[in-house]
Amino acid sequence: MNLRLYLDTADVTAWETWLPVGIFYGVTSNPLLLERAHLPCTVESLTQLASKAFELGAKEVQLQTWGDTKQTLVGTGKALAAIDPRVVVKVPITQLGTEAAAALIAAGVRVTLTAVYGVPQILIAAALGADYAAPYLGRINDAGGNGREDLAQMQRALDGVQSSTRILTASIRDVEDMAYLATQGLDTFTFSPQIAEALFSNRQTAAATAAFEGAAKTMGKNGAY
Template identity: 50%
Template sequence: PATFAFFLDSASEEEWARWLPTGIFTGVTTNPIILERDNRACTVATLTDLAKQALEYDAVQEFQVQTWGESSDEMWKNGVALASYDPDVIVVKVPGTFEGIKAANALVADGIRVTITAAYASHQAVLAAAVGANYVAPYLGRMNDAGRDGFGTVVEMQKTADKLDSDMRILVASVRNVGDIAKLAAEGCDTFTVSAQIAEAMFADPLTAQAAADFEAAAERIGAYDAAAAEKERKAAEASAAGEKGAVGEEGSGGEK
């Protein structure tokens, strides 16, 4: 992903169609709860199909999908199947449990990219780095819900990753308001996954909307939407293009016959 990366936390094709064309989302994240919410099956076939669709959007470089299983062997097996579509663009999410870390270690050994997800404590970033994970995903909002210092924990994770000189990225999840994104960015966090609701809030500001409306009104008053003027400009452009094409044709017709 880019130096600063946003992911869209959604399995909804309607939400993808609205937000992915903006170009700011370099990836999509999913998990079984999101799949259930968006009425999608948690199967390798369904997730592979979703990955194919998401990766058709120009800006999307990664598709993150969560493995499942009660044992590390099950999580590893399902993770391998999920990544088999394209290991370069599929990132397998694994919960930061004892069995999950074991599975993540095996997946990394197989050359599969991994996110340690559902992180609630700063030391879990160290575990994730130790197994060679590409990302660790702390749940900001849920930490706050549990009475923990979500903001402080995420910042500490970021500082830990920086001190370790690790390529692992802190993928901030469970973002509840856009203000937290700016505050965490100021602390060095550069990777976030957000819901469609937060995406909507990121693009919404009443003063910006009013300024844009004022600009449009002024443009209309001074002829920007004058149909006659637009048609005249179109015809002039076509005539100019035709003239340039004719000139090129004349220049290229001087060979021997």
């Protein structure tokens, strides 16, 4: 599967609403999303959370490690990876985080380097052989950058060095950004339930569907299912 869509939330109620739709490859989370969902940032809590996501049909769950030392980041990351082979461990793309990510990858753990803001940072992920690199589209724009062009450049850089690292576009605030980036070769996106709603919100589609249903009711009066 080339296109991968993820639901970016730790809210299980949102998972129950959106995962059955069938378009999502998995879910992504981080300590801030856990805080918003009023969930503890512990391995035990994330074990239960991942189990629920897989029960609802997720093929992959991305969970973020934490700690202020390499040893802690690696230890927690290994504990998260041990939850299930379908777990990918997210690590911030700092120097310390990259050292921890390198150790995790050497131990066979799949890794996403997260909090990517600059185009050159994508080379760190490529050099490390990370499965994913997660740039924050909306926040790049907030900082005065051109998120669309920066992410397109990141993809060109990965293509240029023939890297298998996927750009996991995060901080998406407009479905049109996803559509544009898809034309630039990006194929992996994580977004909130609000963006999921916007993806399905189209007045013309709603009107056409209502017309179909009206015709079906009219023409089905003399028949039975």
